[in-house]
Amino acid sequence: MKKILVTGATGFVGQHLCEKLLASHYSVRGLSRRGDPGPLPNLPSRAKIEWFKGDLTEAPTLLLACQGVDAVIHAGAMRPLRGTGGFEAHNVQGTKNLADALKHAITQPSGPALLIFISSLAAGGPTPERKPLRQETDSDSPTSTYGRSKLECERILERELSTLPWISLRPPSVYGPGDDAMFSFYKLISRGIMPVMVPRTPGLKSKSLSLIYVHDLTHQILQVLKTMDGGRSTPSADSTLLAKPENFRNGTLARNVFYVTSQDSIPVPELTRTIARAIGKRPHAIQITPFIVDALLQIARIRKAFGFTRGWNSEKLLDLIPDRWCCSAARFKETFGDPHPTPLEQGIQTTATWYVKSGWLKSPFNSL
Numbered sequence: 001m002k003k004i005l006v007t008g009a010t011g012f013v014g015q016h017l018c019e020k021l022l023a024s025h026y027s028v029r030g031l032s033r034r035g036d037p038g039p040l041p042n043l044p045s046r047a048k049i050e051w052f053k054g055d056l057t058e059a060p061t062l063l064l065a066c067q068g069v070d071a072v073i074h075a076g077a078m079r080p081l082r083g084t085g086g087f088e089a090h091n092v093q094g095t096k097n098l099a100d101a102l103k104h105a106i107t108q109p110s111g112p113a114l115l116i117f118i119s120s121l122a123a124g125g126p127t128p129e130r131k132p133l134r135q136e137t138d139s140d141s142p143t144s145t146y147g148r149s150k151l152e153c154e155r156i157l158e159r160e161l162s163t164l165p166w167i168s169l170r171p172p173s174v175y176g177p178g179d180d181a182m183f184s185f186y187k188l189i190s191r192g193i194m195p196v197m198v199p200r201t202p203g204l205k206s207k208s209l210s211l212i213y214v215h216d217l218t219h220q221i222l223q224v225l226k227t228m229d230g231g232r233s234t235p236s237a238d239s240t241l242l243a244k245p246e247n248f249r250n251g252t253l254a255r256n257v258f259y260v261t262s263q264d265s266i267p268v269p270e271l272t273r274t275i276a277r278a279i280g281k282r283p284h285a286i287q288i289t290p291f292i293v294d295a296l297l298q299i300a301r302i303r304k305a306f307g308f309t310r311g312w313n314s315e316k317l318l319d320l321i322p323d324r325w326c327c328s329a330a331r332f333k334e335t336f337g338d339p340h341p342t343p344l345e346q347g348i349q350t351t352a353t354w355y356v357k358s359g360w361l362k363s364p365f366n367s368l
């Protein structure tokens with residue numbers, strides 16, 4: 001049975017990922033700053049995980065963590081919703097520490113043979129002007145400190161890992177059971193408010209974004225793991241797919257970076273209407289103009305000066321400025337096969353049901 005080290009195993013994506021790996025008969029070592037973290041809402045099989053106490057900012061702990069595993073999935077990071085600082089220490093230096101540990105581990109006979117890095121669309125930036133979707137060939141222009149830190153992580157991997165095949169997946173906003181970012185929209189809508197984000201671009205009808213359902217993301221990570229056979233051998237799968245470990249060594253493929261999505265482009269009004277339907281509400285539309293976003297950003301910056309950085313802080317609000325956060329998953333499909341993503345309506349409904357069952361949304365909803 002193949003053993004996978006997962007960093008960020010206690011996080012929103014990490015919990016779903018570990019559960020999926022276990023269900024697919026992988027054995028999992030979970031890196032956690034607390035060792036065994038105790039019960040986690042989206043990881044009922046927690047007890048089957050080998051919990052490894054380690055911190056991305058403490059290099060020596062990673063040396064041991066990387067030993068005796070077949071592949072590493074690096075999902076641990078500081079995200080904007082958790083605060084406005086720490087991107088350099090946890091993301092950039094954390095990834096450098098992990099790369100150093102991997103360089104050491106691959107010299108051992110039982111060292112890992114593949115690294116999958118969970119990057120972000122934020123590393124690339126919003127959709128370039130005059131293009132329908134951002135693609136891997138577009139030049140990167142991150143707009144936030146977080147985005148720049150994720151791009152720097154990829155550059156570190158490019159620089160440091162010349163012999164270990166590595167792949168960077170760049171998801172847009174991830175939603176699903178346990179997500180506390182898009183939950184803000186569910187909460188507002190459940191209180192009868194439908195935020196309508198007014199675009200900045202003259203003549204543009206609505207803002208739009210790419211989304212990925214967390215189960216699709218974990219499925220796609222697994223698809224990479226399986227197609228690459230954990231990096232150890234050339235898979236016998238469909239020979240038209242480009243995903244062969246040797247193609248990821250020494251930059252044979254133009255880039256090791258892939259955008260992953262469930263839906264490449266959703267108009268924001270369609271998303272909010274879908275959430276409203278899922279929770280059985282008919283909310284009142286309230287326009288959020290660019291002026292309001294700018295004012296909120298100023299307030300967030302003042303709050304930051306007083307030490308309040310969680311939730312919709314200045315880093316997170318920066319994401320509301322671009323009109324289009326849309327990327328294309330075409331290259332992933334070509335390389336690893338069709339991921340058959342979950343329809344939006346179904347993903348949103350399952351998520352809404354989870355919020356209600358878990359007590360995050362308290363009001364009774366007529367459709368649930």
Ligand SMILES: NC(=O)c1ccc[n+]([C@@H]2O[C@H](COP(=O)([O-])OP(=O)(O)OC[C@H]3O[C@@H](n4cnc5c(N)ncnc54)[C@H](OP(=O)(O)O)[C@@H]3O)[C@@H](O)[C@H]2O)c1
Binds near residue numbers: 011
């Ligand atoms: N959620 C999204 O919408 C989204 C979108 C695009 C990309 N991503 C990327 O997907 C990955 C997972 O995101 P998420 O939503 O699951 O984030 P999350 O819920 O905030 O979880 C972050 C995880 O990283 C761990 N971590 C942070 N700093 C660490 C350190 N110094 N040492 C060890 N572990 C550390 C946390 O551990 P503790 O439990 O100890 O805090 C936690 O397990 C991240 O790389 C993120 O950048 C997420």
